[in-house]
Amino acid sequence: xxxxxxxxxxxxxxxxxxxxxxxxFYVRKxxxxxxxxNKGGYNPYQIFSPALVETARVIKxxxxxxxxxxxxxxxxxxxxxxxxxxxxxxxxxxxxLGKLEEKAALLAGMIGYVRxxxxxxxxxxxxxxxxxxxxxxxxxxxxxDDAGKxxxx
Amino acid sequence: xxxxxxxxxxxxxxxxxxxxxxxxFYVRKxxxxxxxxNKGGYNPYQIFSPALVETARVIKxxxxxxxxxxxxxxxxxxxxxxxxxxxxxxxxxxxxLGKLEEKAALLAGMIGYVRxxxxxxxxxxxxxxxxxxxxxxxxxxxxxDDAGKxxxx
DNA sequence: TATAACCGTGGAGTGTGGTCCATGGTCAAG
DNA sequence: CTTGACCATGGACCACACTCCACGGTTATA
Numbered sequence: 001x002x003x004x005x006x007x008x009x010x011x012x013x014x015x016x017x018x019x020x021x022x023x024x025f026y027v028r029k030x031x032x033x034x035x036x037x038n039k040g041g042y043n044p045y046q047i048f049s050p051a052l053v054e055t056a057r058v059i060k061x062x063x064x065x066x067x068x069x070x071x072x073x074x075x076x077x078x079x080x081x082x083x084x085x086x087x088x089x090x091x092x093x094x095x096x097l098g099k100l101e102e103k104a105a106l107l108a109g110m111i112g113y114v115r116x117x118x119x120x121x122x123x124x125x126x127x128x129x130x131x132x133x134x135x136x137x138x139x140x141x142x143x144x145d146d147a148g149k150x151x152x153x
Numbered sequence: 154x155x156x157x158x159x160x161x162x163x164x165x166x167x168x169x170x171x172x173x174x175x176x177x178f179y180v181r182k183x184x185x186x187x188x189x190x191n192k193g194g195y196n197p198y199q200i201f202s203p204a205l206v207e208t209a210r211v212i213k214x215x216x217x218x219x220x221x222x223x224x225x226x227x228x229x230x231x232x233x234x235x236x237x238x239x240x241x242x243x244x245x246x247x248x249x250l251g252k253l254e255e256k257a258a259l260l261a262g263m264i265g266y267v268r269x270x271x272x273x274x275x276x277x278x279x280x281x282x283x284x285x286x287x288x289x290x291x292x293x294x295x296x297x298d299d300a301g302k303x304x305x306x
Numbered sequence: 307t308a309t310a311a312c313c314g315t316g317g318a319g320t321g322t323g324g325t326c327c328a329t330g331g332t333c334a335a336g
Numbered sequence: 337c338t339t340g341a342c343c344a345t346g347g348a349c350c351a352c353a354c355t356c357c358a359c360g361g362t363t364a365t366a
Contacts, residue, residue, distance in 0.1 A: 010312070021355055024314080029353095041362060043314040065263055069353070086274040093274070097267045100260060107218055107257045114250045121239040121246070163342070174325055177344080182323095194332060196344040222323070 005050065006037075012048035016056040030073045031059055065096055158203065159190075165201035169209040183226045184212055218256060 012034075013020045026032045027046065032055060034046040055076075062072045075092070078084040116130035165187075166173045179185045180199065185208060187199035208229070215225045231245045269283035 008313075019355075020313095022353085025354060039362075040313060043361070045313055045362085065267065086278065090271045090274040093267050093271050097264065097271065100264050100267065103218060104257065104260050104264060106214055107253060107260060110214060110218065111250065111253050111257060114246050114253060118243050118246045118250065121243040125239060161343075172325075173343090175323085178324060192332075193343060196331065198332085198343060216323095 007048045009034075009046055009048065012052065012056075015053050018056065026056075026059070026069075029069055031069060031076060032056065066099060067096065160201045162187075162199055162201065165205065165209075168206050169213075171209065179209075179212070179222075182222055184222060184229060185209065218253075 007015065009020050009023055012018075013023050016023070018026070023032065027034065032048075032052055034048045034052060036044040037047040039045045059069075059072055062075070063069070067075075075084065078088070113130060120127070120130055160168065162173050162176055165171075166176050169176070171179070176185065180187060185201075185205055187201045187205060189197040190200040192198045212222075212225055215228065216222070220228070228249065231249075232242075266283060273280070273283050
């Protein structure tokens with residue numbers, strides 16, 4: 001068997017690091033469209049090209065960027081329809097970039113909060129306990145007193 | 154009714170932007186622990202303090218950062234446990250800080266990748282196509298500075 | 307030709323994060 | 337004391353992204 005040129009599902013799975021179940025799942029969802037070979041009789045075997053290995057990598061990447069499988073499948077459709085131009089691709093990515101940046105900002109706020117809290121704890125609890133609101137989304141500042149109640153600053 | 158001091162579930166839901174169903178779900182999962190008031194007979198009404206509104210905000214935030222409800226609940230547990238001694242609390246938070254910074258580094262890598270890819274697409278595909286690996290393959294540890302860039306620790 | 311290794315199909319099950327709903331108890335206004 | 341708004345419980349149901357399994361057909365190897 002010539003490795004890597006026209007694979008059956010198990011080799012494809014192994015090359016992509018997916019399980020055969022996941023590959024079949026992706027095929028059902030339209031994310032991967034293998035050829036149907038001449039082997040297998042009533043239920044012909046699926047033949048995977050090296051291009052599909054690349055596709056699988058793109059799917060994984062997109063997933064790690066927070067796209068759902070449904071969205072990824074839609075991108076694939078567009079791509080095959082020839083509608084996925086560079087401009088369009090840049091637009092899609094800009095949308096996702098916005099989401100990622102939003103997340104990063106929130107995360108930065110949370111990190112600031114946790115840092116402040118650590119400093120506060122190590123300083124023996126001097127002064128007002130840091131409140132999350134101070135760091136995130138401009139929520140009205142307040143402090144939590146020893147009884148766990150919020151006092152307005 | 155005095156707004157915001159000791160709320161029943163529907164007001165709490167409204168103030169947090171959650172549905173009452175979701176609030177009950179969170180209570181079942183241990184993310185929110187309201188008091189049980191004296192009203193309601195066999196099935197006493199849950200009483201929500203303003204501090205829990207704050208908690209709900211933290212939950213939402215943590216969730217948007219990709220923490221699961223289980224992790225968030227564990228965070229809350231640790232938080233309550235660590236609140237006893239400052240040293241212990243600081244230790245716990247440092248652990249959380251590590252996780253957050255890891256996430257931040259990952260996120261920064263993705264943002265860098267997406268930015269580069271957009272630039273590449275808009276430049277008409279000149280030069281080498283950006284690879285995710287270039288951005289994400291050194292994300293072991295780092296911190297995000299004010300500009301959202303990753304600095305190596 | 308026997309037998310193991312592989313294939314596809316269909317359906318059930320998992321965990322996460324909810325949402326909906328029927329039932330029945332409780333509370334407050336009129 | 338009725339009526340409507342509210343409450344809690346329990347269970348069904350949903351989407352997502354898998355994962356497992358039984359069944360039966362196919363292929364390659366010995």
